[in-house]
Amino acid sequence: MDRARAFDRLPTAYAIALRIAELDGDEAMIARALDVPVESVGRLLQIGESKLATLLAGDEPLSLDAKCGHRACQG
Amino acid sequence: MDRWFGGASALVGRREELAAVRAALTEGGCLIAGSAGVGKSRLAAEAVGDEGVVRVIATAAAGSMPFGAFGHLLPADAGSGPPGVSDLIAAVRGLCADREGDRPALLVDDVHLLDDASAALVLAVALSGAATVLLTVRSGEPSPDAITSVWKERVVDRVDLQPLSRSEVRLLVDELLGGRVHTLVYDWIYDLSRGSPLYVAELIAGSRRTGRLLERDGRWQLTGAPAEFGRLGELIEANVRRVSPAARRALEVLAIGAPLTLAQVERLASPEAIEELEDGGLARMTSGLGARVGMELAHPLYGEVILDALPGSAARRLRRTVAEVLARDCGDNQFEQLRVATLLLQAGTADPDRFLAASPLALRHGAPELANRLAEAAGGGLDGALSLARARSAIGRFDDVEPILARYERRVSRASATVAASYAQTRFRALLRGAGGGEAAHVVLDRMADWHNDLDWRALIAVQRASAELYQGAPARAREHLLPFMHAEGLRPDRRYDLLIMAILATSRLGLVEDRAALDRRLEQLVATYADAPWEAAIGVVRVDVLSHLNAGPDLDAIGARAQRALGDARASDDRQLQGMLAYILGELMLVRGHAAQALEHFQTAQDGLTLGDPLNAAGEVLLSIATARALLGELEEACRALDEAEAFIARRPGMGQRLAPAAARARAMIDAAAGRESAARDQLIRLARSAGEDVVTEVEALYGALGLGADPNACADRLAILASGAQGEIVGLFAAQARALAGGDVAAQLVLAQRFEAAGLDLTAAEAAVRAAAAASQDGLHDLSRRAASLAVRCATRCPGVLTPALRVPIDTPALTAREREIGVLAARGLSNAEIAATLVLSVRSVETYVLRVCRKLGVNSRTHLIEELGGSAWRPLDRRAVARARATR
Numbered sequence: 001m002d003r004a005r006a007f008d009r010l011p012t013a014y015a016i017a018l019r020i021a022e023l024d025g026d027e028a029m030i031a032r033a034l035d036v037p038v039e040s041v042g043r044l045l046q047i048g049e050s051k052l053a054t055l056l057a058g059d060e061p062l063s064l065d066a067k068c069g070h071r072a073c074q075g
Numbered sequence: 076m077d078r079w080f081g082g083a084s085a086l087v088g089r090r091e092e093l094a095a096v097r098a099a100l101t102e103g104g105c106l107i108a109g110s111a112g113v114g115k116s117r118l119a120a121e122a123v124g125d126e127g128v129v130r131v132i133a134t135a136a137a138g139s140m141p142f143g144a145f146g147h148l149l150p151a152d153a154g155s156g157p158p159g160v161s162d163l164i165a166a167v168r169g170l171c172a173d174r175e176g177d178r179p180a181l182l183v184d185d186v187h188l189l190d191d192a193s194a195a196l197v198l199a200v201a202l203s204g205a206a207t208v209l210l211t212v213r214s215g216e217p218s219p220d221a222i223t224s225v226w227k228e229r230v231v232d233r234v235d236l237q238p239l240s241r242s243e244v245r246l247l248v249d250e251l252l253g254g255r256v257h258t259l260v261y262d263w264i265y266d267l268s269r270g271s272p273l274y275v276a277e278l279i280a281g282s283r284r285t286g287r288l289l290e291r292d293g294r295w296q297l298t299g300a301p302a303e304f305g306r307l308g309e310l311i312e313a314n315v316r317r318v319s320p321a322a323r324r325a326l327e328v329l330a331i332g333a334p335l336t337l338a339q340v341e342r343l344a345s346p347e348a349i350e351e352l353e354d355g356g357l358a359r360m361t362s363g364l365g366a367r368v369g370m371e372l373a374h375p376l377y378g379e380v381i382l383d384a385l386p387g388s389a390a391r392r393l394r395r396t397v398a399e400v401l402a403r404d405c406g407d408n409q410f411e412q413l414r415v416a417t418l419l420l421q422a423g424t425a426d427p428d429r430f431l432a433a434s435p436l437a438l439r440h441g442a443p444e445l446a447n448r449l450a451e452a453a454g455g456g457l458d459g460a461l462s463l464a465r466a467r468s469a470i471g472r473f474d475d476v477e478p479i480l481a482r483y484e485r486r487v488s489r490a491s492a493t494v495a496a497s498y499a500q501t502r503f504r505a506l507l508r509g510a511g512g513g514e515a516a517h518v519v520l521d522r523m524a525d526w527h528n529d530l531d532w533r534a535l536i537a538v539q540r541a542s543a544e545l546y547q548g549a550p551a552r553a554r555e556h557l558l559p560f561m562h563a564e565g566l567r568p569d570r571r572y573d574l575l576i577m578a579i580l581a582t583s584r585l586g587l588v589e590d591r592a593a594l595d596r597r598l599e600q601l602v603a604t605y606a607d608a609p610w611e612a613a614i615g616v617v618r619v620d621v622l623s624h625l626n627a628g629p630d631l632d633a634i635g636a637r638a639q640r641a642l643g644d645a646r647a648s649d650d651r652q653l654q655g656m657l658a659y660i661l662g663e664l665m666l667v668r669g670h671a672a673q674a675l676e677h678f679q680t681a682q683d684g685l686t687l688g689d690p691l692n693a694a695g696e697v698l699l700s701i702a703t704a705r706a707l708l709g710e711l712e713e714a715c716r717a718l719d720e721a722e723a724f725i726a727r728r729p730g731m732g733q734r735l736a737p738a739a740a741r742a743r744a745m746i747d748a749a750a751g752r753e754s755a756a757r758d759q760l761i762r763l764a765r766s767a768g769e770d771v772v773t774e775v776e777a778l779y780g781a782l783g784l785g786a787d788p789n790a791c792a793d794r795l796a797i798l799a800s801g802a803q804g805e806i807v808g809l810f811a812a813q814a815r816a817l818a819g820g821d822v823a824a825q826l827v828l829a830q831r832f833e834a835a836g837l838d839l840t841a842a843e844a845a846v847r848a849a850a851a852a853s854q855d856g857l858h859d860l861s862r863r864a865a866s867l868a869v870r871c872a873t874r875c876p877g878v879l880t881p882a883l884r885v886p887i888d889t890p891a892l893t894a895r896e897r898e899i900g901v902l903a904a905r906g907l908s909n910a911e912i913a914a915t916l917v918l919s920v921r922s923v924e925t926y927v928l929r930v931c932r933k934l935g936v937n938s939r940t941h942l943i944e945e946l947g948g949s950a951w952r953p954l955d956r957r958a959v960a961r962a963r964a965t966r
Contacts, residue, residue, distance in 0.1 A: 011270065013237035036214075039226060040108065040233040043095050047234070050091035 006055035014048030021045055086121050087250050087272070088243030089114065095234055096122040096209070104201050104208035104231030106186070106222075111376055112273030112307045113236050115211035116184050123209055128180045130361060132371055133188040134333050134378050140417040141192040141440035142410060144183070144334065180207040185375045187216040192441040194219035195683070201230045220683060238270025247272055251279050252288075257296040260288065273374065274307050281314045311380045318355065321348035327385055329358055329371060330378035332397040332418075337368045342400050394422035409436050417445060420452055427454045434462040443469035457483050457494075461501055468505045473728065476505035477515075488526045496535055499523050503539045508692060508728055513543035534560045534570050541577040546734045550584035551769040553577065572601055586771040586802030631836030635664055655684010659693050659700075666700055669839020669875040671707040678704065695724050695731055699738040706745035707839075708877045714746050737763060737773045741780070748784060748881050757784035764794075771798055771807075779810045783843055783882050788818035806835065813844060822852045826864050833871055842871035843882035873901070899923060900930040 007015050013034050020030045030045070031038040086093070096118060099105035105122070107115045120130070137143030183189070183197055198221040201208040208231055212218060226233040239247065244265045248256055268274035282288035282297075289298050315326065325344035329335065329352075332343070337360060340349060349370070352358040357377060361369040372378050382390070398418035405411030416433035419426050431453040437446035443466055450463035460479050467475045480502045487498045506516040517540065524536050537556045544553035557578045560566070566574070575598040582590045638661045645653040662677030678701045685694050698721035705714035721739060725732050740763040747756035760781040767774035775798055782791040792814035799807040809831055816824035825848035832841035849864035872883060902912045909927065913920045 009240060009242050011237045011240040011243065034235075036108075036235040037226075037233065039229070040235040043099070043232060043234045044237075047091045047095050050094065054091070 006052055009055050010051055014051055017044050018048045086117055087247040088239045089118055092118055093121055099232035100207050106210040106226045106231050106233045107236055108212050108214050109236035110214055112271040113238055114272040115236055119182055119209050119211050123180045123182055128182055130182045132184045132375055133186055135188050136331050137333055138188045138190045140414055141190055141442040143190055144193050178207050182209045184211045186210045186222045187212050187218040189219055191219050194221040198225050201225055241265050247275050252295045255294045257294055260295055260297055277310045277314055308380050312384055321345050322351040325349055325352055326381050327393055330381040331393050333371055334369055337370045339400050340370045391422045394418045395424050431459055438469055464501050473505040473509035492527050492532055495526055507546055513547040516543045530563055531567055531570055534566055538573045538577050548768050548770050550581040553581040584770050584772050586807055588804030655681045659697055666704055668836055669878055671704040672877045675704045695735045696738055699742045702742040703745045706749040709749055709879050711750055718742055753784050753881055757781050757786050775807050782814050788814050792818050822848055829867055838871045838874045842868050846882055896926055896930045899926040903927050
């Protein structure tokens with residue numbers, strides 16, 4: 001999976017945190033954006049990076065693109 | 076009945092979060108924060124496993140009484156005193172036998188709902204390191220201060236749990252439903268739940284039960300138009316509405332009475348109802364102590380939803396019923412008795428005797444508001460009035476006390492001396508701290524003086540009068556009241572103790588250090604032989620040591636060591652209130668030495684302890700000392716905030732104004748000085764010196780402070796010399812000599828005096844004197860003397876990290892260390908090896924070696940040992956290596 005698509009699959013908060021970090025935003029900026037205390041940003045980034053790595057490695061057990069097979073779902 | 080999924084749903088999409096929480100647990104503990112229903116409880120349960128973990132759910136109902144959430148964990152005989160960390164840890168250990176080798180684990184859900192006493196207990200357990208602590212907290216909800224400290228101070232790591240992504244919700248739906256699922260179902264569930272796992276589970280459970288979600292042709296799909304739901308609470312309420320009336324009542328019992336044992340629940344609900352809740356996943360069994368099995372709601376939200384929907388009258392009836400069941404089990408366990416009384420109080424049931432007995436218990440357990448409500452409900456009579464007065468004092472409503480107690484004056488005047496003494500002390504303390512202050516207290520004391528004529532009574536009145544005089548800044552008059560009793564035979568030990576404490580404080584303020592030392596020895600002897608000493612006795616000696624600091628001189632190290640030992644004892648006995656008091660005292664000591672950063676840490680600890688009670692009446696002093704410490708550290712905004720808080724405190728307690736006036740003036744002056752308004756600071760201190768009256772210590776400190784801010788040294792020297800002639804001990808004389816040396820431009824004398832200040836342990840005073848000496852010597856071309864003074868200034872200032880007073884800003888010919896050299900020199904002085912410094916600062920070992928050599932050359936020392944001496948390494952706290960590791964990780 002490419003990076004952009006992996007970002008889209010992340011829970012929104014982690015995606016925002018990682019984006020800000022990539023743009024050299026500091027922990028205080030991430031904390032303000034997500035309305036979380038700055039003390040928890042380190043762990044939040046750690047979780048976000050792990051989730052991103054999982055998605056990039058293709059470990060996600062279910063793809064959003066997978067259709068259930070029912071004809072009502074195909075359209 | 077279909078199983079409810081909420082509290083016990085599958086853990087999906089949380090692999091990384093689980094890893095993060097488990098990592099945090101290996102480092103001491105974790106707090107999981109997040110919105111309601113985001114899966115905090117489920118993740119926490121998974122992280123610590125099922126076996127041998129003690130799990131506590133804090134609830135709003137249990138949070139209304141001290142240690143409410145921990146009732147089922149504490150031993151039945153815990154009622155003789157406040158439960159301590161050791162009680163809780165013993166309980167946790169007892170349940171964790173199968174985790175042998177591991178530390179016991181304590182999981183507390185929804186810690187924002189804990190009462191203050193329970194929260195302080197959780198903080199203490201986390202700090203003790205005796206148990207792995209895992210907490211959950213709802214984001215955005217106000218928490219007890221102790222809980223905020225747990226993660227703010229990094230005692231445990233905080234993980235903020237986020238909602239699931241769309242794909243993770245799909246996984247959860249698959250897990251809950253099994254089989255194939257129509258895409259529209261996924262979309263409907265995600266759009267409504269916005270990633271909340273509990274919402275997903277409740278939505279599926281409710282929709283299946285109503286037939287809105289059906290498995291048809293091997294695929295789960297919606298029937299009819301998708302239903303709209305609002306908040307998670309509404310969804311849960313809609314689901315709860317479908318349980319049987321008996322099961323609903325059992326839910327209400329659990330919501331109101333938690334924590335309850337299974338046996339207690341069985342007395343309040345039918346076996347069928349209990350079974351229905353268990354089968355439906357709405358409630359579950361928990362481990363208690365020994366043979367006691369508990370029962371609790373499967374998710375904290377259920378309790379909130381149920382209580383919200385319960386009409387007030389029904390809630391009151393149920394509380395009364397639960398209280399009756401608990402009353403049968405509580406025996407002489409004071410904690411349970413308090414719980415029963417609290418439930419009856421909330422139920423609006425009149426039980427004056429029970430309330431009267433429970434009010435002092437609530438006060439002892441650190442719940443003064445509850446004590447006040449219980450005393451109010453207990454009704455009249457002298458005992459009731461005394462309980463109410465003590466509770467009102469504990470919550471700072473001192474002015475309420477006088478009308479409560481005044482009406483019993485005539486009756487008490489004819490009562491026994493024991494009753495009269497208890498009444499007099501309660502009334503007097505409130506008067507002194509209320510709007511009337513010392514003057515109002517004297518008027519009442521005039522009337523009380525004649526109630527009895529025995530020696531003990533007269534000594535009691537003398538102590539109260541001396542206390543009022545000290546409040547009014549008149550230590551000489553205070554001493555006069557006490558003198559006739561100082562050698563009287565036959566006094567009660569507690570009265571003798573009060574006399575000695577008061578006498579030591581008065582003589583200290585008069586600068587009579589030798590008299591104070593003699594009294595100090597008598598106090599120590601008394602405390603050592605005083606079997607029933609009040610708890611304050613443990614800190615009495617330390618307290619007077621520090622509060623009479625000006626003349627303590629070379630004993631500062633010994634005083635500090637004694638205070639640290641007392642703090643260690645307080646920690647060992649889990650007495651948080653005492654720890655708070657000692658932290659305040661140690662903070663004052665650090666402030667005297669100029670170690671503002673360390674002082675600030677102690678004051679912050681003290682503030683936590685003061686929330687449990689303030690028998691030394693130190694809250695105002697702590698705020699003012701925080702303002703002073705912050706000003707010394709250049710943290711102006713925070714200093715002003717602390718001063719504002721202190722002034723608001725004084726405005727609420729006008730009686731305290733006179734006692735706190737010197738400390739307030741000093742704090743204001745420090746803030747002015749730190750802000751560059753040195754002349755305003757100087758004028759403030761001169762005014763303070765002029766208004767000090769009998770209080771020698773205040774006048775000396777203010778004069779010496781003004782001298783450092785440019786006051787006329789001749790005038791200061793003359794006045795300090797007069798004060799020194801009446802004072803005992805060396806410090807006032809040293810201040811006078813320093814003023815004289817500054818007036819006469821005697822640089823050599825200034826250097827010698829700076830060394831004397833250093834020997835006395837007054838590091839900041841020594842550093843400032845040495846800076847002045849160095850600057851003056853440099854101006855006079857006395858370069859060798861200047862270098863020695865500069866070296867002394869650097870050494871002493873380094874022991875006061877972060878402090879920058881106007882005197883320290885004077886440019887001197889210091890060995891010019893660069894920021895990097897200083898950083899490395901400091902780490903070397905704190906005992907780190909070159910390799911450790913290199914690892915900490917991400918440098919090569921060779922670079923560190925070069926820096927250390929350069930620092931040694933600049934400071935004129937020829938070895939690492941001398942460097943440590945030069946930078947005062949031995950006076951510093953040991954380095955927190957975990958903090959260093961963390962700093963490296965975030966670098």
